[in-house]
Amino acid sequence: ILNVEQSPQSLxxxxxxxxxxxxxxxxxNFYALHWYRWETAKSPEALFVMTLNGDEKKKGRISATLNxxxxxxxxxxxxxxxxxxxxxxxxxxLNQFYFGTGTSLTVIP
Amino acid sequence: xxxITQSPKYLFRKEGQNVTLSCEQNLNxxxxxxxxxxxxxxxxxxxxxxxxxxxQKGDIAEGYSVSREKKESFPLTVTSAQKNPTAFYLCASSxxxxxxxxxxxxxxxxxxxx
Numbered sequence: 001i002l003n004v005e006q007s008p009q010s011l012x013x014x015x016x017x018x019x020x021x022x023x024x025x026x027x028x029n030f031y032a033l034h035w036y037r038w039e040t041a042k043s044p045e046a047l048f049v050m051t052l053n054g055d056e057k058k059k060g061r062i063s064a065t066l067n068x069x070x071x072x073x074x075x076x077x078x079x080x081x082x083x084x085x086x087x088x089x090x091x092x093x094l095n096q097f098y099f100g101t102g103t104s105l106t107v108i109p
Numbered sequence: 110x111x112x113i114t115q116s117p118k119y120l121f122r123k124e125g126q127n128v129t130l131s132c133e134q135n136l137n138x139x140x141x142x143x144x145x146x147x148x149x150x151x152x153x154x155x156x157x158x159x160x161x162x163x164x165q166k167g168d169i170a171e172g173y174s175v176s177r178e179k180k181e182s183f184p185l186t187v188t189s190a191q192k193n194p195t196a197f198y199l200c201a202s203s204x205x206x207x208x209x210x211x212x213x214x215x216x217x218x219x220x221x222x223x
Contacts (some may be wrong), residue, residue: 032209055168093208099151
């Protein structure tokens with residue numbers, strides 16, 4: 001079983017603040033990293049699939065970077081809004097998904 | 110609307126009882142998955158299937174069984190052999206089950222033991 005870690009476990013920010021959190025994974029045998037956003041009472045929603053070292057992906061105010069050599073990915077949210085409140089999951093993809101425990105983000109209006 | 114449906118939303122199980130969780134998808138995906146979520150842990154893979162009439166055990170398959178008789182459906186049975194079944198169960202699907210493919214998730218079923 002692959003050890004994927006996410007930090008911090010939870011985060012409270014004020015509306016308008018920018019924030020970031022980390023997903024760490026073993027750097028050997030890397031194929032892909034997936035980021036998901038999971039709002040309460042909804043299905044997890046795919047944000048990004050990242051495959052190459054140095055990848056940067058962006059979707060609106062959310063962006064992500066990938067460093068496969070050191071085994072981490074950052075997720076950034078610029079100008080957080082209350083609707084960004086959710087749990088953000090990452091999963092290392094090695095023919096099956098290995099999920100971290102998630103970062104719970106609360107944006108305070 | 111294309112998507113994945115899971116039913117019921119909540120399910121109660123008595124001691125010694127088998128229960129079946131439903132998962133249906135109309136995305137025309139070949140691959141389907143079952144995950145379990147426990148507090149403080151990441152989602153863990155129970156079973157997956159890449160094609161009708163074939164499925165593979167995941168990391169925590171003990172006490173569970175599945176079937177894949179139709180492409181659209183991948184029901185999970187929690188048997189009485191599963192000693193700690195209380196958890197949140199998520200079903201997912203992907204196009205072919207290949208690496209780098211996005212998995213699409215249903216809304217989940219919460220199973221509680223009475």
